[in-house]
Amino acid sequence: MPPEPLSDDVVRARSLARYCRRAASYDSTCGPTWPIRERAIASLQLQPGQVVxxxxxGTGLSLPLLRAAVxxxxxxxxxxxxxxxLARATARVDAAGWQNVCLIETAAQALKLPEAVDALLFHYTHDILRSPAAVDRLLALARPGAMVAIAGIKYFPGWLAPLNPWVYFKNRAYNGSPGELASPWDRIAPRLTQWQWAPTQFGMGYLASGRVDDPSGRER
Ligand SMILES: C[S@@+](CC[C@H](N)C(=O)[O-])C[C@H]1O[C@@H](n2cnc3c(N)ncnc32)[C@H](O)[C@@H]1O
Structure with a gap:
């Protein structure tokens, strides 16, 4: 029998403890995935004036690219x-003087926004993708037809699979729910239309996109 899934409270507490220790060095670890971040943001096809x-x-590494696009x-x-x-993200926003970037300290499961968004970026957000409550909450904040881009870590397929214990422990260093890495998108993908994904990093990563369902745009 597969192990019982961990509760959101347990996963969140683990994550909070990890990022309390990791925040200061986090940015220095993100260089290798920078091209994936750029590709994920490009796939949102953001237009000036949109809400993302x-x-x-995290520390706000994607904010300059998102701000430039909208x-x-x-x-x-x-x-x-x-x-x-978030303190590091806030420092980034203050230093840039952006007036239209709003940061909120909250769990995904409890996020409230004053308006619907046109696009959502999930860049290395494994714990959130594994939480049905978080996925529900975030998709409820999107306008119908909103673009969704996702990048993250997953297990190697095929002959590289023997390396997966290493992938597990790599993910564990950053997430409270370290497993479920075969198809980490499988809770959000069925909720989206135009779903597509492709492997990155020899299969240890993935880049995916889709759209929030728009009932008014469906063919009848
Ligand atoms: C690997 S970091 C990614 C940060 C950023 N997206 C990036 O690409 O650099 C994962 C982030 O998810 C946050 N996180 C994990 N679970 C969360 C939850 N339930 N609600 C809000 N933030 C969460 C962590 O605090 C951490 O900053």
Whole structure:
């Protein structure tokens, strides 16, 4: 029998403890995945004036790219539950002087926004993708037809699978729910249309996209 899934409270507490320790060095570990971040953001096809949500924005590494894509007239929302990570994102926003980037310290499961968003970026947000309550909450904040881009870590397929214990422990260093890495998108993918994904990093990563369902745009 598969193990009982961990509760959101347990996963969140583990994550908070990890990012309390990791926040100061986090940015220095993100260089190798920078091209994936750029590709994920490009796949959102953001337009000037749009509203975008940076899910679990961490230290805010994606904020300059998102802000550049939506411009002065758009809005960028970012949230994270880790005070240490979000403090770094806030410093980035203050240093840039952006008036249209709004950061919120909260769990994904409890996020509230004053408006619906046109696009959501899930960049290395494994714990959130594994939480049905978090996925529900975030998709409820999107307008019908909103773009969704997801990048993250997953298990190697095929002949590289013997390396997967290493993938597990690598993911464990950053997440409270370290397993479920065969298809980490399988809770959100059925909720989206135009779903597609492709492997990255020899199969140890993935880049995916889709759209929030828009009943008014469906063929009848
Ligand atoms: C690997 S970091 C990714 C940060 C950022 N998206 C990036 O690409 O650099 C994962 C982030 O998810 C946040 N996080 C994990 N679970 C969360 C939850 N339930 N609600 C809000 N933030 C969460 C952590 O605090 C951490 O900052």
């Amino acid at each position: 949500l940076d899910v679990a924005c 411009g002065e007239a758009g809005r960028v929302y970012g949230f994270d539950q880790s005070p240490q990570m």
